[in-house]
Amino acid sequence: MFLVFLMALLLVTLGYVVGEAMGRGGGYVGLLIAVAIWTILGLVAYFQGHQVALRSAGAKKIQKEDHPRLYNIVEEMTIASGLGKIPEVYVIDSPALNAFAAGRNPDNAVVAVTAGLLRRLNRDQLQGVIAHEIAHIKNRDILFMTLMGVMAGAIVIFCETMLRVFFYSSAGRMSSGPPRGGGGGGRGGGHPIMMIAAVVLIILAPILSRLLYLASSRKREYLADATAAVYTRYPEGLASALEAIKRDVQPMNQVNSAVAPMFIKNPLQKVSARGLFSTHPPLDDRIGILRSMGGAASFNAYQEAWKKVGGKRAGALPASALAGDQDAGVREASPLAQDKAEARHQSREAGDALRKANNFLFLACVCGLRVKIPPDFKKKEIECPRCHRNVAVPLAQMAAAGVVADAVSGKKGGGLIQQAKERGKKGKKDR
Numbered sequence: 001m002f003l004v005f006l007m008a009l010l011l012v013t014l015g016y017v018v019g020e021a022m023g024r025g026g027g028y029v030g031l032l033i034a035v036a037i038w039t040i041l042g043l044v045a046y047f048q049g050h051q052v053a054l055r056s057a058g059a060k061k062i063q064k065e066d067h068p069r070l071y072n073i074v075e076e077m078t079i080a081s082g083l084g085k086i087p088e089v090y091v092i093d094s095p096a097l098n099a100f101a102a103g104r105n106p107d108n109a110v111v112a113v114t115a116g117l118l119r120r121l122n123r124d125q126l127q128g129v130i131a132h133e134i135a136h137i138k139n140r141d142i143l144f145m146t147l148m149g150v151m152a153g154a155i156v157i158f159c160e161t162m163l164r165v166f167f168y169s170s171a172g173r174m175s176s177g178p179p180r181g182g183g184g185g186g187r188g189g190g191h192p193i194m195m196i197a198a199v200v201l202i203i204l205a206p207i208l209s210r211l212l213y214l215a216s217s218r219k220r221e222y223l224a225d226a227t228a229a230v231y232t233r234y235p236e237g238l239a240s241a242l243e244a245i246k247r248d249v250q251p252m253n254q255v256n257s258a259v260a261p262m263f264i265k266n267p268l269q270k271v272s273a274r275g276l277f278s279t280h281p282p283l284d285d286r287i288g289i290l291r292s293m294g295g296a297a298s299f300n301a302y303q304e305a306w307k308k309v310g311g312k313r314a315g316a317l318p319a320s321a322l323a324g325d326q327d328a329g330v331r332e333a334s335p336l337a338q339d340k341a342e343a344r345h346q347s348r349e350a351g352d353a354l355r356k357a358n359n360f361l362f363l364a365c366v367c368g369l370r371v372k373i374p375p376d377f378k379k380k381e382i383e384c385p386r387c388h389r390n391v392a393v394p395l396a397q398m399a400a401a402g403v404v405a406d407a408v409s410g411k412k413g414g415g416l417i418q419q420a421k422e423r424g425k426k427g428k429k430d431r
Contacts, residue, residue: 003216004144007151007209011038014155014205018162021198038154045150050102050110050142056259057100057252059090059112060357067091067353069346070118073127074111077134080231087111087137091357096250097121100262101133102142109137116250118350121241124334128228128238132264135227141220145262148216152209159202166199217261218281223317225286226302233297233331239290246283285309298327365391 011034019030064071071089078086083106090112092098097117103109111133117126136142229235245265252267260268261279269279292305299321307314352372356362361373367387381390
């Protein structure tokens with residue numbers, strides 16, 4: 001709340017000073033404009049922010065039958081966190097290892113994971129990542145970071161707008177010559193000191209807002225790691241997942257810079273950076289803290305491990321997390337996490353979930369193989385890759401699954417429904 005107050009103070013100060021610089025008595029007008037920009041952006045982000053994030057990442061919603069293992073883990077961590085509603089689950093078609101949570105509150109929260117994460121992480125590792133994202137939902141980080149991000153965005157937009165106004169107004173005065181009756185500082189002009197202060201603020205405000213936003217982001221990542229260790233009772237699960245994420249070099253170029261800080265690892269940050277301008281704490285520090293918790297799974301154990309790894313740089317978890325903290329003890333590793341057959345199965349399962357999210361249709365052949373039909377398939381039969389029998393493609397099943405994008409509309413050369421209608425008309429005419 002202190003960081004939110006600082007950001008709000010920076011925004012209103014900027015609006016007032018720039019307004020006064022534009023004309024004496026215009027401070028309140030500038031303040032109102034700054035607050036109006038913030039309000040509009042805030043309303044859009046509050047009601048549609050998670051949808052924007054999902055579209056930016058190319059995430060597709062899946063159901064429980066599409067990937068039972070992922071859904072079971074999300075359900076487990078929802079129960080462990082005490083959330084009243086299971087978040088909606090999305091899959092991102094990317095080989096990179098990453099995930100994020102979004103939404104304004106637990107009732108409309110979503111969790112999105114990449115296909116690479118599903119393919120390459122074992123059950124304990126995936127559980128650690130999901131627990132981290134559920135922790136962001138439980139701790140209201142998704143709302144807090146949305147609020148901070150909107151304020152930072154409003155400051156940037158306001159500064160860019162005012163820079164253009166200053167530029168064009170100065171150019172207009174230069175082209176029209178000096179004002180009649182002598183120098184500036186007239187009734188309608190801004191005070192010279194306020195003009196200087198406004199220019200300085202316009203330059204520095206976006207940098208300061210960015211620093212405040214990133215400071216809050218880094219702090220909440222540590223808290224989410226600690227919360228995940230408590231939920232899973234297995235800190236090594238998240239630690240080894242972060243280690244795999246650190247080694248991953250697959251790009252996620254489709255993500256924009258506004259959404260990137262929401263991921264467990266910033267996909268636009270090529271190395272694990274340290275400093276004021278980093279969006280996340282260094283992965284080495286996060287891994288080291290989790291592995292220094294010993295045989296305890298509690299917030300106090302995480303706090304002590306943080307001090308041990310970070311030294312003087314170590315921060316502190318919120319007092320609300322440490323109060324009444326109890327250590328439930330660290331559990332054993334899941335036997336499924338060590339099973340090689342399970343690893344092969346999860347890779348196939350991830351591929352199938354992605355195909356279902358992209359509207360593939362699955363048909364069972366008599367040989368037992370499930371034939372996967374792509375969305376643009378338009379034939380009435382398909383050959384089974386295993387037994388080479390022809391498998392009929394039911395028109396009703398294709399249409400019900402929404403597989404063929406143009407099936408209903410009949411566009412792009414005629415979908416299956418359109419083709420069926422045309423065949424029916426031709427048959428009726430022949431009869």
